[in-house]
Amino acid sequence: MNSVSRALWRFLLFAGIIAGGAWLFGGQSAFLIALCVCFSLQLMSHFYQLRRLHDYLTVESALDDENLWAGLFARLHERDKQNLKQKQQLKQNLARFQRAAEIMPEGIMVLSHQGRIEWFNQRALQHLNLREEDKNHLLINVVRIPALHQFLQQRTQKEIKFSLQDNPNGLIHHLHISRYPFEKTSEILHITDISLSEEIQLNRNRFISNASHELRTPLTVLKGFLEHLLDDQLDSQQRQMFLQLMQQQAQRMENVVNDLMTLSRLTQQHHQEKQHTPLNLSALVERVFQDSQGLSQNRHQMSASIAPNIQISGNEHDLYSALSNLAFNAVHYTPEGGEISIVLQQDNGQISFKVKDTGIGIAPEHLPRLTERFYQVQKNGANKTGTGLGLAICKYVLMEHHATLHIDSELGKGSVFAVKWKKN
Ligand code: ADP
Secondary structure, rough: OHHHHHHHHHHHHHHHHHHHHHHHHHHHHHHHHHHHHHHHHHHHHHHHHHHHHHHHHHOOOOOOOOHHHHHHHHHHHHHHHHHHHHHHHHHHHHHHHHHHHHHHHEEEEOOOOOOEEEOOHHHHHHOOOHHHOOOHHHHHHHHHOOEEEEHHOOOOOOEEEEEOOOOOOOOOEEEEEEEEEEEEOOEEEEEEHHHHHHHHHHHHHHHHHHHHHHHHHHHHHHHHHHHHHHHOOOOOOHHHHHHHHHHHHHHHHHHHHHHHHHHHHHHOOOOOOOOOOEEEEEHHHHHHHHHHHHHHOOEEEEEEEEEOOOEEEEEEEHHHHHHHHHHHHHHHHHOOOOOEEEEEEOOEEEEEEEEEEEOOOOHHHHHHHHOOOOOOOOOOOOOOOOOOHHHHHHHHHHHHOOOEEEEEEEEOOEEEEEEOOOOO
């Protein structure tokens, strides 16, 4: 029985009791009067409620329909339509908010006050290796990291850093989580993958320690020689030998400092506007060849094949230092009598520069690491004043010039260092 039927039966019962009572005390006419009064009261009550409904539905504009009921139904229908529209609008807004949350590079997670996962975006799911089914579970049960466990329990701790192993590929991720109170008892976790910045920090520390080491080694050697020189018992020949060795170490220190400054300039320049101008690459390579011959001083058989008039856009000073480093290395690492050839060519719009030597060559395990800063196959090898920064500088310069370095080498046989420019 619905509420309308219930109200009807209640009224009929009420009217029946009143009219029945009136019959008992006043006879038939009293019965009719009581019945009329009951119906009139009921009618008035309905009119009163109808008036309230009318006022409620016509807050903004009055009904002008001739038929009151038709007007009220029309207004109700209109309200329904409006509600539906608002519901759709809300749905669209929610979907839009979710799309915005999904493109954020950081993970966002809403936790209930017991630490249950109420909502997360895809990035949080990836960062913490979660699955969609983990929703509504306790976070400490799905990510079993003691440090995170402690963080979630101690609400006073505002942030935490920890490492997590990626499930599919086993890589270690470094994560940072900060918490923010949300609504009355919940909280929002903001999850950032800081692996890259941690790696940069690690590289920076490694670089500083390598640089200090590279400068300290020749400095220690210099100090040792100085102590010997203070010894009066040295004859002039020994003194001369020590001075020459000291000069070599001082030269090495100067080279390290110069290369460090070049690297620092290049890495800063990376973010600045590049200052490239049109230049004649053929003339530049010719200069590299002549300077290499000067360095070799006829100890090697040197040849060059340089295609004329190749024009590119670039920084002449940086390109010279990159290409000459490759050619000078060939001179340094090729024993006397060896062959060195330099080639510059343009084939189907592809410009390439190649330095080929028959020198000491490089074992395959070293090849991938050659362009790392300070990497040298043998410390104090054939190039006594080498810094291990030359190829790192070369890589930076080539990157700025949209060119790549390819190294091919065989131990004891020789090497080929090739530079290829991207086709225009
Ligand atoms: P370095 O100042 O020591 O020459 P580079 O960065 O220019 O530094 O080179 C890194 C290392 O690569 C060198 O120490 C050397 O071991 C190796 N190398 C570079 N060029 C050659 C080459 N042509 N033949 C053999 N080894 C080379």
